[in-house]
Amino acid sequence: MKQLFLFFIGVLFAFEASAQFGQWGPQSKVETKTIHSNVLNADRDYTIFLPKSYGTDANRRYPILYLLHGMxxxxxxxxxxxxxxxxxxxxxxSGEACEMIIVSPNAGGNVSDGAWNGYFDMPGWKYETFFYSEFLPFIEKTYRVIGDKQHRAIAGLSMGGGGATAYGQKHSDMFSSVYAMSALMNIPQEGAVPSQNPNDKMALLTKSVQENSCIKYVADADDARKEQLRSVKWFVDCGDDDFLLDRNIEFTQAMRRQQIPCEFRVRDGAHTSEYWHSALLTCLPFVSRNFGK
Incomplete structure (x- = not known):
């Protein structure tokens, strides 16, 4: 009877360990949580990736990548x-990237359904203020983040690529590297659709992108700003069939004229999930190499 009891205890322990760590030991996990924003007067979701050692090494702190989605x-x-x-x-x-925390905040939704979009402050939507005064401090207090420039990176695609670039520009003291994919670096005036409706969310987003032009920020840089930009490692990645390719080329040209190092890749592809999926294969090793520097 005692042996049978011990057998069942062993089975139960194995089952619990399997449920906790998976069949092959500890696993990474992805969680979606909510933070209440007083700035936005709304709840905002975020999704976070925690590496497999996060649940087993309670004393370890991690570098972090803020990953911004598109429109x-x-x-x-x-x-x-x-x-x-x-x-x-x-x-x-494979050892090509280090263990890191990856977090993606919600800055969008379906505009046609009335959802706000954008990473900048605009009338009725002070998202950049929310990001820096509420979201980033909350994440780095709640999770075991190292929490300094050398261990913090930001990346994004399309609208999020422009947001990541602008955040890296204006907050160069906070990010070690920026990886921009198919980035919305600017919207030329001739390409903007005017709106007479002051509450038109797409018009507000368009204006905010123009006011936060990543290209103009570099072109207008004085010596002090250039030095700040040189403290960040930059990578721009855009497909040869992407409708934003010209904007990415213009940004890279502005960086070259100001002698600010920036890696630039044009690969086969368009403005698609397949392209951004493949870009991650370069993005994560890039930010890993620059953590701690």
């Missing part, structure tokens, strides 16, 4: 559409 995307888009967890697991397992 009409949401916090889960990087994980549902571009498979960020699977890419991170693969690259960490």
């Amino acid at each position: 009409s995307g949401v916090n889960t888009s990087w994980f549902d559409n571009e498979h960020a967890k699977e890419v991170a697991d693969q690259l960490i397992a």
Whole structure:
């Protein structure tokens, strides 16, 4: 009877360990949580990737990558559409990327359904203020983040690529590297659709992108700003069939004229999830190499 009892105890322990760590030991995990914003007067979701050692090494702190989605995307888009967890697991397992926390906040939704979009402050939507005064401090207090410039990076696609670039420009003291994919670096005036409706969210977004032009920020840089920009490692990645390719070329040209180092890749592809999925294979090793520097 005693042996039978011990057998069942062993089976129960194995079952609990399997449920907790998976069949092959500890696993990374992705969670979606909510933060209340007093700035936005709303709840905002975020999705976070925690590496497999996060649950087993309670004393370890991690570098962090803020990963920004594109227009009409949401916090889960990087994980549902571009498979960020699977890419991170693969690259960490191969040693091409270090273990890191990856977090994607919700700055969008379907504009046609009335959702706000954008990473900048605009009338009725002070998202940049929310990001720096509420979201980033909350994440780095709640999770075991190292929390300094050398261990913090930012990346994004399309609207999020422009947001990541602008955040890296204006907050160069906070990020070690920026990886911009198919980035909305600017919207030329001739390409903007005027609106007479002051509450038109697309018009507000367009104006905010123009006011925060990543290209103009570099072109207008004085010596002090140039030095700040040189403290960040920059990478621009855009497909040869992407409708934003010209804007990415213009940004890279502005960086070259100001003698600010910036890696630039034009690969085969368009403005698609397949392209951004493949970009992650370069993005995660790039930010990993620059953590701690």
